[in-house]
Amino acid sequence: EGFSLELTTKLVGECNISNLLAAVAVALHLGMKPENIKYAVAQIEQVEHRLNMKRTAGGVTIIDDAFNSNPTGSRMAVDVISQFTGGKRIIVTPGMIELGDKQFDLNRQLGEHIGKNVDIAIVVGEYNRKALTEGILSTGFDESKLIEADTFQDAQRHLATILTAGDVVLYENDLPDTFK
CATH class of the missing domain: 3.90.190.20 (Mur ligase, C-terminal domain)
Structure with missing residues (x-):
């Protein structure tokens, strides 16, 4: 089923975003609800001194x-x-x-x-x-x-x-x- 999911993150950089997208794909595959994924992604904090x-x-x-x-x-x-x-x-x-x-x-x-x-x-x-x-x-x-x-x-x-x-x-x- 095709759908889109708008996410907001504090992370920057293609390296972080590609890892984040992989995690979202796994979460969806495992049956997590999109609203739970959206919430979880928004809660991810930046790592001190790493971008x-x-x-x-x-x-x-x-x-x-x-x-x-x-x-x-x-x-x-x-x-x-x-x-x-x-x-x-x-x-x-x-x-x-x-x-x-x-x-x-x-x-x-x-x-x-x-x-x-x-x-x-x-x-x-x-x-x-x-x-x-x-x-x-x-x-x-x-x-x-x-x-x-x-x-x-x-x-x-x-x-x-x-x-x-x-x-x-x-x-x-x-x-x-x-x-x-």
């Missing part, structure tokens, strides 16, 4: 993906910010760690994806700076929109000077400033 979206009083959208540090998840987070329109899309990231001999290449690839999908990139720390900036700039990204910050606090100072209502900021990974 956790908040809006500030100043009208800026913050996407907190601070606990993510893997190639697939980082790419998906950049895909999420790429869907926003109307304001500046800004990423703040130190890149990814613990990737062995693929460390440089995977961070460079992340940089390329960032360069194609955001308006301003703030690269934090030195550890992955070269790989990320190479990747970002290889896409023709405006070098004046690439900010290198030594610390997270430094990145926050830069943000304070450029944010306006309608902007969206993605915090992608949050390596401590002491990580070398």
Whole structure:
């Protein structure tokens, strides 16, 4: 039987939505009532620091993906910010760690994806700076929109000077400033 079910969720990202839709399909197959599914989906809370979206009083959208540090998840987070329109899309990231001999290449690839999908990139720390900036700039990204910050606090100072209502900021990974 064909029918539609309108759902509301606090989750963002294609990865979360595809998992949610699979769960809904299973629930329907098991005979759950659509109104119970609708209620349950609306109750699902965002996971702290995992594509956790908040809006500030100043009208800026913050996407907190601070606990993510893997190639697939980082790419998906950049895909999420790429869907926003109307304001500046800004990423703040130190890149990814613990990737062995693929460390440089995977961070460079992340940089390329960032360069194609955001308006301003703030690269934090030195550890992955070269790989990320190479990747970002290889896409023709405006070098004046690439900010290198030594610390997270430094990145926050830069943000304070450029944010306006309608902007969206993605915090992608949050390596401590002491990580070398």
